[in-house]
Amino acid sequence: DTGVSQNPRHKITKRGQNVTFRCDPISEHNRLYWYRQTLGQGPEFLTYFQNEAQLEKSRLLSDRFSAERPKGSFSTLEIQRTEQGDSAMYLCASSKEGYPDTQYFGPGTRLTVL
């Protein structure tokens, strides 16, 4: 089994630019999650997909953020008009529905907004 993969691993952008991150989950996992982690903190939940349906979004996910999982496989997270406060590690996780539904994480995408 290959693990969760994320691309790019690092992204440096200027304030106001749009960025898009990709997550490929473990192949048989139907659930996919995005989290954001700032320096010195634990990850915070952003959004959750079951298959292709986005079932939950955190209030942290402002209008500038959008996530998709069009065919129930890979997912993208787009941030429009980036702000310096968006600088963080963006983590993707996937799980297989059923007990214990353990979430396995990818290596993350580190975003730096200048």
Added chain:
Amino acid sequence: AQKITQTQPGMFVQEKEAVTLDCTYDTSDQSYGLFWYKQPSSGEMIFLIYQGSYDEQNATEGRYSLNFQKARKSANLVISASQLGDSAMYFCAMREADNAGNMLTFGGGTRLMVKP
């Protein structure tokens, strides 16, 4: 109130000794799951161990064990025979059953440093 509290920002342990990382949680759900993850400096969150709220026995996975005390709402991670490669951030997390997003709520983490 914090749902997950990790009171030890940093800890040192001598190589080959055992160490306990503390985690307390707050929930009104009867059904929940508790997880521990390791995050090395590379950034990836590595799953270590899981304990379900209805599990009567403490979970164990190799050198990792979870000291689950339900009445005290604590789920401490015990690492036996510490190795240099255990140096990392450790996060405790909870998933509550009454949780539409199936989300994990994480504590602030404990940085473990293993001394040779």
